Amino acid sequence: NAGVTQTPKFQVLKTGQSMTLQCAQDMNHNSMYWYRQDPGMGLRLIYYSASEGTTDKGEVPNGYNVSRLNKREFSLRLESAAPSQTSVYFCASTITLQVNTEAFFGQGTRLTVV
Amino acid sequence: QKEVEQDPGPLSVPEGAIVSLNCTYSNSAFQYFMWYRQYSRKGPELLMYTYSSGNKEDGRFTAQVDKSSKYISLFIRDSQPSDSATYLCACTLGTGGFKTIFGAGTRLFVKA
Numbered sequence: 001n002a003g004v005t006q007t008p009k010f011q012v013l014k015t016g017q018s019m020t021l022q023c024a025q026d027m028n029h030n031s032m033y034w035y036r037q038d039p040g041m042g043l044r045l046i047y048y049s050a051s052e053g054t055t056d057k058g059e060v061p062n063g064y065n066v067s068r069l070n071k072r073e074f075s076l077r078l079e080s081a082a083p084s085q086t087s088v089y090f091c092a093s094t095i096t097l098q099v100n101t102e103a104f105f106g107q108g109t110r111l112t113v114v
Numbered sequence: 115q116k117e118v119e120q121d122p123g124p125l126s127v128p129e130g131a132i133v134s135l136n137c138t139y140s141n142s143a144f145q146y147f148m149w150y151r152q153y154s155r156k157g158p159e160l161l162m163y164t165y166s167s168g169n170k171e172d173g174r175f176t177a178q179v180d181k182s183s184k185y186i187s188l189f190i191r192d193s194q195p196s197d198s199a200t201y202l203c204a205c206t207l208g209t210g211g212f213k214t215i216f217g218a219g220t221r222l223f224v225k226a
Contacts, residue, residue, distance in 0.1 A: 004157070040122060042202060042216035043158070090157050105157030 002026050006091050006106035013081045013113045021076040021109050023091030031094045032074035033058075033103070034066060036087040043090065049074055050097045081113045117141050118205050120217030129226050133190040137203035137217045140184065144205035144215075147179050149188045152200045152219065161201075162188070193224045 007022045025032065033048040035058075045058030049068040063085060065077045074093075078085055089109045094101040120137045127133055135149075146165055150158035162177045164170045164186075170177045176189040186203055200219040207213045 040218050042118070042120070042218040043204075044216070045214070092157075102160045102163075103158075105159065107157050108155070 004091055004093055004104050004106035006089075006109050008109060009107065010110045011112070013078075013111065015082060015113060017081050018077065018079050019081065019111075020078075021089055021091075021111075022073070023075065023106060024073045025091075025093040025104070026072065027093060027095075027104065028071070029093035029095050029104075030071070031097045032068065033092045033094075034064075034074070034076045035090045035092065036060065036085075037090060037108075038087050046076065046089075048097075078111075081111075083113045085111065086113045087111060115140060116215075116218075118203060118215045118217045120203055121220055122218050124221040124223055126223040126225060127193055129193060129195060129224055131193050131224070133188075133193050133197070133222060133224075135188040135190075135201050135203075135220050135222070137186045137205075138184055139186070139205045139215075141205070141207075141215075142181075142184065143207050146206040147177070147186045148204040148206070149175075149177055150202045150204060150216075152202060154199075158202055195224050195226045198222055198224050 004025045030051045034046040035043040044060050047066040049055045052071045067075045091106045092103045118139045148163040149161040151161050152158040164177050167179050167181045174191045178187040200221045202219040203217040
């Protein structure tokens, strides 16, 4: 029972490089999310997808793009990485976008941009 | 000012102590309140959620919401070393679109 799986777990990028963070869930959830977690800032929402075929900006979308590839997969792309994007990135999913549903998180991707 | 404020700690207590973790929030439109536990190098996992004001109990954990003072609390009774983790509060709008704001998290150490 994998839940939410993120790849890679660790990544070091040089400024200006691009990369895609992958996320897949096997719980048949409709809604998926990308957060970043920084010391003293808590989790901040980057983008979310209420259902397959839709995506919306969250609190901190600048510098990122997302793709909801299918119901299972939701990827996050950094087109030109900057040191300010050094963070731990978490993917999460919920059954629906309803506010009282439990969010299941992946184990995170630790990204360092040098 | 952040919409959800949480003391980052760390908070260190002896095993068996009662732990009180707290958050304050500024947006009166928040109606759902959650506590997540996050172990080191892991993703957060939901502990409890409450709707509006009141208390909710689950084993050794009690969540309390006071909407009049915009204050939410998590109490842990008979704390165990396995409770050592970071605890994040989260507040969510009931209507008007998707918005969940997380606190920065309080790091808790329970010493055996």
